[in-house]
Amino acid sequence: MAFEIRATGSAVPPNKVTNDDLAERIDTSDAWIREHTGIGARHIADENTATSDLALEAARNAVAALAKKTGESAEAVAASIGFIITSSVTPDYNGFPSVSCLVQDALGAKNAAAMDVCAACSGFIYGLEVAAGLLSRNAGQKRALIIGAETLSRLTDWEDRSTCVLFGDGAGCVIMEKTDAPVSGDGARGLLRSVLGAEGSGKEALINRRGGSREPYKKGAVVERPPSIEMDGRAVYNFAVRAITGTIEKLLAAEHFTIDDIAVIVPHQANARIVQAASKRLHIPESKFFLNIEEYANTSAASIPIALDELERKGCLSPGNAVLMVGFGGGLTYGGNIVIW
Numbered sequence: 001m002a003f004e005i006r007a008t009g010s011a012v013p014p015n016k017v018t019n020d021d022l023a024e025r026i027d028t029s030d031a032w033i034r035e036h037t038g039i040g041a042r043h044i045a046d047e048n049t050a051t052s053d054l055a056l057e058a059a060r061n062a063v064a065a066l067a068k069k070t071g072e073s074a075e076a077v078a079a080s081i082g083f084i085i086t087s088s089v090t091p092d093y094n095g096f097p098s099v100s101c102l103v104q105d106a107l108g109a110k111n112a113a114a115m116d117v118c119a120a121c122s123g124f125i126y127g128l129e130v131a132a133g134l135l136s137r138n139a140g141q142k143r144a145l146i147i148g149a150e151t152l153s154r155l156t157d158w159e160d161r162s163t164c165v166l167f168g169d170g171a172g173c174v175i176m177e178k179t180d181a182p183v184s185g186d187g188a189r190g191l192l193r194s195v196l197g198a199e200g201s202g203k204e205a206l207i208n209r210r211g212g213s214r215e216p217y218k219k220g221a222v223v224e225r226p227p228s229i230e231m232d233g234r235a236v237y238n239f240a241v242r243a244i245t246g247t248i249e250k251l252l253a254a255e256h257f258t259i260d261d262i263a264v265i266v267p268h269q270a271n272a273r274i275v276q277a278a279s280k281r282l283h284i285p286e287s288k289f290f291l292n293i294e295e296y297a298n299t300s301a302a303s304i305p306i307a308l309d310e311l312e313r314k315g316c317l318s319p320g321n322a323v324l325m326v327g328f329g330g331g332l333t334y335g336g337n338i339v340i341w
């Protein structure tokens with residue numbers, strides 16, 4: 001039994017905000033942002049667009065792509081989805097209904113169970129493994145829709161230059177299908193293996209402190225600061241380099257692969273310098289890593305599926321290619337997967 005990625009989709013808001021646009025509002029510069037992060041711009045949702053709107057657009061794109069491939073109608077593809085799993089730190093609502101339930105309704109995925117997973121920027125990586133687990137246990141279901149979707153602009157303190165330059169909005173997704181292809185050896189297809197982990201002791205390094213059950217808003221109280229991302233950039237940087245290198249090493253060793261067996265590494269797009277440091281430490285050429293951070297900045301759980309969709313639509317992925325995904329984020333969490341395309 002294999003768990004193949006059959007289609008991808010993505011959506012980003014049309015409003016592109018460049019580094020120079022930000023430099024007009026806060027004390028920063030295009031040169032500083034590019035040099036320290038590799039970011040050139042980010043796409044920001046308008047006030048009428050919430051996370052599930054971007055998730056839905058990405059999902060519709062993936063459904064259309066699969067319908068085109070198989071000759072099914074888009075309605076039939078939507079109805080064939082057994083599970084929807086969305087990862088987001090910026091859901092439409094605080095807790096419920098989940099983004100997945102909103103997408104299920106709007107997409108017409110009437111036979112799907114729906115839930116969100118919370119693993120911050122590693123969420124899509126976790127979601128793939130959760131989906132494969134659910135599909136393997138449910139004989140009657142053969143497809144799952146796994147989404148990473150964010151409107152991080154809603155959690156951004158636009159006066160804090162150390163964080164606001166880093167983030168953007170967007171959504172990406174894949175449709176996974178359970179097939180009879182082998183999962184190892186010649187002709188292997190789909191999700192081969194995942195490595196998932198957490199270091200909860202690093203919780204303070206990346207935290208959205210206010211508005212939850214520990215610090216709820218109280219009736220009549222004046223909200224001085226809305227919820228926002230608080231980050232110890234240096235601590236997250238060090239964790240990220242360690243997490244990426246360790247995860248890649250573990251995945252390769254477990255599959256008895258060398259780096260030459262991998263067609264492309266799709267890392268979480270948080271900072272090009274983190275990827276450069278990891279590639280140096282692992283003696284893997286930087287060209288092996290796909291980066292589109294310059295255009296979209298860090299879209300948290302959406303960054304890996306947006307990158308996958310770009311690679312797929314540009315025709316960069318061929319059947320049989322091994323794709324290694326690796327991510328890290330708040331929690332702290334980390335993880336990676338190897339998928340044979």
Ligand code: UT7
Nearest residue numbers: 027028029032036121161162165233234236237270271329
């Ligand atoms: O999905 C996971 C999310 N988070 C991450 O991945 C973040 C990981 N960390 C990082 O990417 C980097 O640590 C940052 C990009 C956040 C910061 O880069 P850095 O090279 O570690 O810079 P720094 O924090 O050491 O700051 C260097 C200087 C400071 O000035 P002083 O104290 O040396 O005078 C900052 O105040 O740069 C200053 N600075 C800025 N200057 C211009 C910080 N932000 C900015 C800015 N524009 N936007």
